[in-house]
Structures are given as C-alpha cells and as structure tokens.
Amino acid sequence: DGGITQSPKYLFRKEGQNVTLSCEQNLNHDAMYWYRQDPGQGLRLIYYSQIVNDFQKGDIAEGYSVSREKKESFPLTVTSAQKNPTAFYLCASTQGTGANVLTFGAGSRLTVL
Amino acid sequence: GQQVMQIPQYQHVQEGEDFTTYCNSSTTLSNIQWYKQRPGGHPVFLIQLVKSGEVKKQKRLTFQFGEAKKNSSLHITATQTTDVGTYFCAASGTYKYIFGTGTRLKVLA
Numbered sequence: 001d002g003g004i005t006q007s008p009k010y011l012f013r014k015e016g017q018n019v020t021l022s023c024e025q026n027l028n029h030d031a032m033y034w035y036r037q038d039p040g041q042g043l044r045l046i047y048y049s050q051i052v053n054d055f056q057k058g059d060i061a062e063g064y065s066v067s068r069e070k071k072e073s074f075p076l077t078v079t080s081a082q083k084n085p086t087a088f089y090l091c092a093s094t095q096g097t098g099a100n101v102l103t104f105g106a107g108s109r110l111t112v113l
Numbered sequence: 114g115q116q117v118m119q120i121p122q123y124q125h126v127q128e129g130e131d132f133t134t135y136c137n138s139s140t141t142l143s144n145i146q147w148y149k150q151r152p153g154g155h156p157v158f159l160i161q162l163v164k165s166g167e168v169k170k171q172k173r174l175t176f177q178f179g180e181a182k183k184n185s186s187l188h189i190t191a192t193q194t195t196d197v198g199t200y201f202c203a204a205s206g207t208y209k210y211i212f213g214t215g216t217r218l219k220v221l222a
Contacts, residue, residue, distance in 0.1 A: 033210075035212075040122075040217070041214065041215075042119075042201060042212045042213060042214040042215050043156070043201070043212040044212075045209065045210070048209065058209075090155055090156070100205075101146070101158045101161070102146075102148070102156070102158065102203070102210060103158070104155040104156050104157070105155065106154075106155050107155050
C-alpha cells in the first residue's frame with residue numbers, strides 16, 4: 001500500500017542535541033511538507049518542498065533544517081537552536097500543484113528532556 | 114498573512130446530539146478542505162469544497178462553503194462515539210495550506 005512512513009514514532013532528546021526525523025513516501029508525490037503540532041493546537045508549517053533539491057521556509061522555520069535529495073525522502077533536522085522543540089511532528093505530501101489533498105504520515109513525537 | 118479562525122475550540126456533546134464547527138477567513142478562499150484527526154492519530158482528509166455556496170454530504174456529515182467563500186462549516190447529525198477527534202479546516206493555495214486551529218469534539222455516551 002502507498003503511504004508515508006515517519007520514523008521514529010517517539011524520540012527523546014537532551015537539550016543541545018540535534019535530531020533528525022525521517023519521512024519517506026512511496027506515493028510518487030511531488031510536494032512534501034513538515035508541520036508541527038503542539039497540544040491542543042493547529043498545524044503550523046515548518047518547511048515545504050515542491051521538487052527535488054528545492055525547499056522553502058514555512059511560518060516557523062527557525063531552528064529547523066531540511067533536505068530533498070530524493071523525491072521520496074524529506075528529512076527534518078531539529079537543531080539545538082530550536083528553543084522549544086517538544087512537539088508532535090507531521091510529514092505530509094501532495095500530488096503536484098493546485099488544491100490537492102494532503103496525505104499525512106503517522107507522526108513523530110519529540111520530547112526534549 | 115492569511116489566517117483561518119475556527120470555532121469553537123472544544124465541544125462536548127451527548128451521543129445523539131448534533132455538532133457544528135465553523136471556519137472563517139478574512140480573505141476570499143479559493144477552496145477549503147476539512148480533515149479529521151483521531152486522538153493520538155494524524156489528520157485524514159474528509160472533503161474539499163470549491164464553489165461558492167457549495168454543500169456536500171457524507172452520511173451524517175454536511176459540509177458548506179459560504180456564498181462569499183470566506184467561511185465554511187461542518188455539521189454532524191446525531192453524533193456517535195466514533196466521531197470523537199479534532200476537526201480542522203484548511204485553506205489551500207498552490208502549495209501552501211493554512212490550517213484552522215481545530216475543534217476538538219468529545220462525545221459522551
């Protein structure tokens with residue numbers, strides 16, 4: 001079955017450490033997204049990528065970095081510069097341009113100790 | 114930037130009661146999408162509305178897009194415990210999606 005795989009599902013990190021969240025999709029979708037969700041909150045866009053080797057900052061990109069070396073993969077690195085990284089991180093993808101449906105992965109829950 | 118407001122933030126209903134969540138934008142939207150996120154889960158697409166005044170139904174769910182394309186609503190008739198979750202609206206552009214803050218629905222059996 002096609003879908004988006006995020007790993008790890010749960011991650012604990014010490015302050016000052018960088019951590020990378022994996023996102024892989026086999027839907028052949030062009031665009032990929034990273035969202036952050038805090039308890040009781042909506043989804044805030046961190047980064048998005050329309051095509052390979054290209055990505056744009058979203059609304060809360062500070063303290064995060066991404067890469068898009070392959071169409072299927074869009075990893076997110078949460079750096080030590082991110083002041084409050086504890087959150088639920090969701091990766092999503094869409095097919096091409098226009099008002100397309102977002103398909104989400106199951107999410108990665110990051111806790112900073 | 115564009116913002117999408119959603120109300121109420123929380124709603125508790127008795128099983129069998131109706132439920133409505135509202136989504137409002139200060140600017141005209143090209144379209145609006147609705148997603149449902151079960152507790153501990155991820156958002157799942159429900160429906161997309163594109164035309165002014167559009168109404169779509171999915172069993173007990175009724176979705177509306179305002180005439181001015183600045184607001185939308187989701188109405189659930191006779192809620193069931195399976196309806197529990199958070200409902201989000203999202204305004205989509207070419208590549209960016211602006212999500213509402215969500216309405217968390219709790220259904221009391």
